[in-house]
Amino acid sequence: MSVKTYKQAINEALVQEMRRDPAVILMGEDVAGGTGSAGQDDAWGGPMGVTRGLVGEFGSDRVLDTPISEAAYIGAAIGAAASGMRPVADLMFIDFAGVCFDQIVNQAAKYRYMYGGQDKIPLTIRTMMGAGLGISSQHSQSFYPIFSYFAGLKVVIPSGPYDAKGLLIAAIRDDDPVIFCEHKMLYEMSEEVPDESYEIPLGEANFVRSGGDVTIVAFSRMVHIASEAADELSKQGIECDIIDPRTSSPLDTESILESVEETGRLVIVDESGPRFGMASEISSIVAEEAFASLKAPIGKVTPPFVPIPAAPNLESLYIPDSRQVIAAVNKVMQS
Amino acid sequence: MSVKTYKQAINEALVQEMRRDPAVILMGEDVAGGTGSAGQDDAWGGPMGVTRGLVGEFGSDRVLDTPISEAAYIGAAIGAAASGMRPVADLMFIDFAGVCFDQIVNQAAKYRYMYGGQDKIPLTIRTMMGAGLGISSQHSQSFYPIFSYFAGLKVVIPSGPYDAKGLLIAAIRDDDPVIFCEHKMLYEMSEEVPDESYEIPLGEANFVRSGGDVTIVAFSRMVHIASEAADELSKQGIECDIIDPRTSSPLDTESILESVEETGRLVIVDESGPRFGMASEISSIVAEEAFASLKAPIGKVTPPFVPIPAAPNLESLYIPDSRQVIAAVNKVMQS
Amino acid sequence: MQSINELLAAYRSMRTMRDFEERMHVEFATGGVPGFVHLYAGQEASAAGICANLTDKDVLLNTHRAHGPAIARGADIFAVAKEIYLRKGGLCRGRGGSAHLHDPRSGLWGANSGVGSGVALGCGAALAARNQKTGGIAVALVGDGAINQGVVSEALNLASIWKLPLIIAIENNGYGEATTVEYASAGKDLYTRAAAFDIPGVQVDGHDFFAVSDAIEAAAARARCGDGPSLVEVKQLRYFGHFEGDAQTYRPQQEVETCRRETDCLQLFRDVVTAGEFIGETELDSIDSEVADLINRVYAEAQSAPYPADDELMQFIYASEYQV
Amino acid sequence: MQSINELLAAYRSMRTMRDFEERMHVEFATGGVPGFVHLYAGQEASAAGICANLTDKDVLLNTHRAHGPAIARGADIFAVAKEIYLRKGGLCRGRGGSAHLHDPRSGLWGANSGVGSGVALGCGAALAARNQKTGGIAVALVGDGAINQGVVSEALNLASIWKLPLIIAIENNGYGEATTVEYASAGKDLYTRAAAFDIPGVQVDGHDFFAVSDAIEAAAARARCGDGPSLVEVKQLRYFGHFEGDAQTYRPQQEVETCRRETDCLQLFRDVVTAGEFIGETELDSIDSEVADLINRVYAEAQSAPYPADDELMQFIYASEYQV
Ligand SMILES: Cc1ncc(C[n+]2csc(CCOP(=O)(O)OP(=O)(O)O)c2C)c(N)n1
Ligand SMILES: Cc1ncc(C[n+]2csc(CCOP(=O)(O)OP(=O)(O)O)c2C)c(N)n1
């Protein structure tokens, strides 16, 4: 056990899985970086340096720099997965899913079903989501709900280092395609993380906080925004349950329903879009399955319906913050 | 006024807009068909023959066959739209959005906003959705909610010939990118359609049927399934409102809420996926905004969470049918 | 050089593909064949010439024009027909249909839409074969229309820089739907695209089994010894429409007639092998009648097979646990 | 052949780009520059050589390495700087930032991610110019890394078969992020990809303004008279990292030093123009000091500009009505 950043936890998960299983390979743009150059190898170590050191230990047969050709290398990763490998493909920004969307939602997701269950596709796609760096609307999205729409995929959205390590190990060992969405504003977050390998099962929510007055469901970075809000609300005498489902497909609706049945009040805090997103989905499930328990309309705290602007003041207005969560909780408490 | 099929209505909308405005051009795979061949020109006339005859009248400068390169020609259509043209691009199957997703959701959707409002992108993408032809999971999807997630796009899903003509004309005249989703099982459906040109505004629901006991919201082909069910239910003494919002972005929530506030009961019938889809979105909106009016949990009739199988019996089980609608209505009537 | 047995097997393979398709054409016209059906007739020398050079470690990546390559690769023809008819016992349990024939046990991978993706998936199969040291290679089929998909160019580049044991076989039948290759694809010859990615490229007569086989043999040898990918453009003509129901008004009528008369791959093959002293017409004729008989049995069985059980709908979405 | 005024303008343009970037490098290091910032320093002869041949009917499609081309195309440099600082008055009202400088009134279109899309968008600009008979052409910039995006190959093919008035300028600076072009791109020279799509392709020294300008002049003439697209590979080196903050350990240290010393585009330009009798060193020096002064004013103004008003957040999503 030692304090590790999100970044280190992810790196450690990769290292441990690559040691354990020679079928695990890594590919992506600059996942080593510098292949074939006159300078230093492993000069880049992947987006944000997350994969630094891996090519040194595992060699360039298992850590493969790629051209800027996401469709080809994600496709290749699917083909390798169908052939018994266990590839981890790096898709730098979730936004770039646009250029390889067919590979993900049509090929990877449907391969097993469409071909009658003859194959398995143990593929993990690591990708980076989230606003906060001032890099505008094509590098800041959090559209993981889009993947969660499609049967055949699993979608993981870890909110901290401990979860990131355990969920990534589970994702790599999983026999189905998993989209693993890292939040770019969490890479430097640190907490105690076991040194040894461990799995957190996909589909099991984390009960972040127990309160009893109101249920807050939050994912990824929003778990921390929700916690800030809950601290503040506690001073006002309102005690929140916070549930982090950790995966949006499968989604642990049971844990959410359990809490809502007790509290009768629900606020969802999410960085994906306000329409057809996480908040809509959970609210619709709860409205259907815990209708009788609900004492107030469900509160949703999401970004507005707008592309993501770069300017810091506008971007801050875009990202849900704890004041909005507090307001939403107060509102559902009043009904 | 004369009886026209959905296909003819769409063709007529295109012809009339191309006559009216020289900036309207058409591009896509085989939208004429046979360009450069030794046989007949306009031999294909687009998927399902919808665009037959256009190249004859407007010439190959305005009706452009393309290579099988959706990313390039949708990108080109965006560039042409930014230059003052009004392109209609044909994306044969909605499923193929996978290979040009970046162009649609990152370039077209964000062009105006990201660049500070300097441009407009009057682009229409016509595409074909829906199950029913036994052509499996990569040619039968209805994931129009995916586009509706993104700010900057508009999404139209016409349920019949009259709507198809008026909405397509509105889409072409609209100054923003519109995804126009035609249902492949509706092309031969016919009804009275005016010969002259007319617009149906995007964002205005159609009140298909007035009942008062329960509200059914349905889109595209599902409007007809809902109507079948409503006929049957009427015999049982249950009278349904049926609302066809016609566009999912913008979505006419007002009309839905108005009806639900009267009936207190809602069933959504939709062919998009059961998660993060149309049913979830509408149910979430209604649960939030008409919470007090609701007398029963909202009913959702959607396909199951599974890729689309080809076999006719399995595909039939996949597609929502009127018996399921009747069951759902009966259920919400019982609470 | 093929042995006599290999030659007879190649002939049987081509004859089986042909008869299967001629019959399918008739069955479609009379109703009862579901979905979109793309026939391979006329192109048989390609699948046969390719498959003659593959081992059971190798992977052939199919296109939507899938029946011929599936048969040539040795997939159970009864299961092929049942899949096309979307029946129980079909290769994919009736879920994929005509365009998605997939039989990994025979080293046959099904086509995907969008078209062209097979080249990328093939990179992965080839990469895995190399990492796992199986000695296998991958052959990705791609049409003259599909070649213009971005993923194909990306994959050509990737295969080249990674020196993957991959063969890209462009089946250039002159059309992508109704659009001619001359219109849709810049450059006269598609094999020249290989040079842009530093890959050797050749063009062969796709009605000539021996030309195809020789080109693939050379490319396979190159791939197996670690020298990287090759591209083979196989020029040919399809005898039927893009899919069944296509009125084919974009083609001059005599195009197919001339081809059937003058460069039919089965006739060319017959002419070559019967010119020597080892194979006689009667031997081939008896294959013909065996095949005719087989095809009758195949269609009878497929047409009378039941549909998959209703409770299969929700099966095989995930390989691992998925609990909501 | 350029007039003296044109030469002086080209020099001023390159000097402005350079000074803008050198200053940006310093400002970034000391904090205060937001987002991801990709500097163009070293590559100025490319943007200047291209823009010297464009009219106001033409469109230049930028990449993420956007500052230089924006300045060369004549976008208001104050608005450029304000956009990079994400301030009010920025080219895109502070919404796009460094990588998305966009100024359609100057015939400058902003970059998009994914990289490479500009070539497809450029096909559209070129198509529109032809249909509208404006006489305009489009020039799409694309990096040596981005060239491996599928959409680029698709667009090359499309531009070729439609004979579009388009120039594809590959700015080959040797790297895509930390990855060398030698590793990532099959084939030694990128201009050879043109041949695969039946497009003329040439390679020029990208540190030599005149070489770039001549190649673009020829390509533009071809495009304007309806002969279709051309590809020009501009070989060069970037002086700074992929983006600011890049430690550049993948490059040998002397790589940039040598280039700065021996083939700097500004120095090469100076040497050529002062070799004749019409332009003297002092004239260029006075441009240098005017530019230095300008850059000071630009940064001062940008750094002190306010952020966009909060209520702009929901503006300009749609051009037409959108009521929920
Ligand atoms: C990305 C994508 N675009 C369009 C289609 C529709 N489509 C299916 S087959 C086909 C023509 C393919 O032509 P070619 O590659 O030459 O193969 P052929 O049919 O001639 O065997 C098209 C356009 C598709 N399946 N995928
Ligand atoms: C589709 C896509 N993949 C990856 C990226 C991330 N990315 C931004 S710039 C860049 C390198 C581009 O290299 P090159 O085209 O050579 O341009 P340069 O930076 O050298 O000017 C990468 C990989 C992106 N923006 N889009």
Ligand SMILES: [Mg+2]
């Ligand atoms: Mg073809």
Ligand SMILES: [Mg+2]
């Ligand atoms: Mg570069």
